[in-house]
Amino acid sequence: MSDKISNSKKWKKSLYVLPVLLILAMIFVPIIDKQWGDTLRPELKNFAVEYPDKVNKIFLSNKTSDSSNLTLVKNEQGKWMVNGTEPAEQDAVKMLLYEYMARLQVRNPIPKDGASEVLRYMAANGTKVIVYIDDEPVKVYYVGSNTADEMATHMMMEGSSAPFAVQIPGFNGYPGVIYRLDKKSWLSRNIFQTDVLDLANITVKYSDKADASFEISKADRQLNIKPMAGSPELPEASMNLDLLKQYAATFENMSYEYFFTGLAKKLADSVIHADQPFVTISVQNNKGETRTLDIYKKPVTKDSPQVDNYGNPATFDLDRFYGVLNGNKAEVVSVQSFVFKNVLLNYADFFSQPAS
Template identity: 30%
Template sequence: MNKTKIVYIILILAALVAAVLVWNNRYLTTLKGESADFAIRDTASISRVFIANMDADEVLIERKGNQWILNGEHKAQQRKVDQLLETMYRIRVRNPVPVASHDQVVTRMASLGIKVEVYQQVYRINLFEKIKLFPHEKLTKVYYVGDVTKDNMGTYMLKEGADQAFILHIPGFRGFVMTRYTPIEDDWRDHVIFDDKLADIKSVELEFNEQPIMSFLIENTGKHSYKLTRTADQFDVAYDTLRVLNFLTAFNDVRFESILTNILPRARQDSIINSPFLHRFTLTTHSGKTTQLTTYNMKLNVEHLGISEEDADLDNDRMYGLLDNGKDLVLLQYFTFDKLLRPVIYYEEGGPAM
């Protein structure tokens, strides 16, 4: 091989290396640019998150002290919020969307994507993270969440105002993150019905509609002192202290299984609510807050069984519940409520075991 050929080969290799370096530099620049900056380093500073789709579904999750409030009305599930914050912290760009499919991905995102707005508490003066003055809320990130990639390991995302879309993932996590950005309110609702501490409870009344003789009222009359009233005849009875205390402390964490308000047809909900109720809990705290829960019989799935509702047996595992705002019909498990549905005789002094 003569020297001229060797020189040509060296020049060609040098050109290829230069091209690779230029491409790699542009690639890295793209990944490090503002359009690829999705992750949030300080999730503790996030004050609220707004998530919406093109079907007018939207949620606003706001930090209020030590809890998160959903759409200004409901308590949000802490587990779901923690998962979202973790996602915002850990997501990384896997790679830009390939040119061949980029326009199609962006077009689908424009019609089916989910918009995410992140607000954070920032400081007008922040010296080396040591001296922080004049805090205020600022909209720090806006991006759109699209479909899942074909390998189900990434999610398409696009920063607002950017031209380049990216595939995002969580390193080490097998799956996609799209579902963590749900704009459906029911997905974020906390399932707690009662979360009252013993010291906060002023009274609890339990009504048995079909057997009123079983109904009762427990009232706090002083420090470590209670009164048990059989409400059918308004008779005060001597009570078993341990059983009464166990009953009241159980209201520290009582939850429903799922929300049915946006699942069951309105006519079906009205039929349930207008039927005779089973039980009614009314809990009042010393601060004046009253929480009421009304339960109703639930029939086995008549559509699945192919029979009429009149012929269907009662579901022995679940029942319906109407929360005190009168707007939310929920699904309850007897497993959760059995310990709360004992009659007054159980709490009377010398009452039978159940």
């Protein structure tokens, strides 16, 4: 615990030292060669990460951000974690490293007459970036404002007094956008990620259809389904085992779309605090770990379908639902209908219907 407190103090201290360093840099700008290049060591112009596969930590800090710092850490299993505690979206971190940070390239030096303004912005609003290999810093640089054409970002290596306009070849935009401190943007969007071999049980409970609710369990590698308490069981001989297997496999990879924010979040809050979920889905693995999703009907908006498949006026948004993960109503996610359409089945759907 003392190490964490000590590290936290160090980072906070560095945020206050940054403006001083950059102000000193502005003082010495006039004595640097006008194109910087002849006076700088090569490593002070090389922003690209040379060995992205060996990177095990990325630290970002910005005193103007709601979250002053963020750390992406690779754990012992090789999985990236946000602040060391929550799973990151693995593809997003890999893209950050391989597609962006490994390809950073100096487009041009900043002329002396514009450097002071660039450094002043960095001192007030800059983001500090530290890249680690084996827990040792290999790249430390500052990210500032974007160029006027919005195709490059002003950056400066620690230990240098010369900012550069830095680009990513082939990237239609400015590199500054990749250094996000918003934790939610890095979190894994997985709701359920349980392999059938690791599955213990699945429960699907509808609030207004007790006879449609069911529980799937696994014993001796065999899947079984039964209705929730109070509903009659259907004959096992008529059970569609293939459908049951397909259904269980669906939970190997199911994700939400995004977090609701702003006015959309306020509307979502008004719904989830006033209503009960129309369905609750829980998945438990063999370790006893359970993930739960409460799904709420989202009101119809001008952007959602106005009629259902039968031509009747839609009573709720047919494309998206509100989702609450593990009972945490402080955060509401968007759940897409096309992702969950094969999950929102009734108990009777798993059984062959007698011919009429």
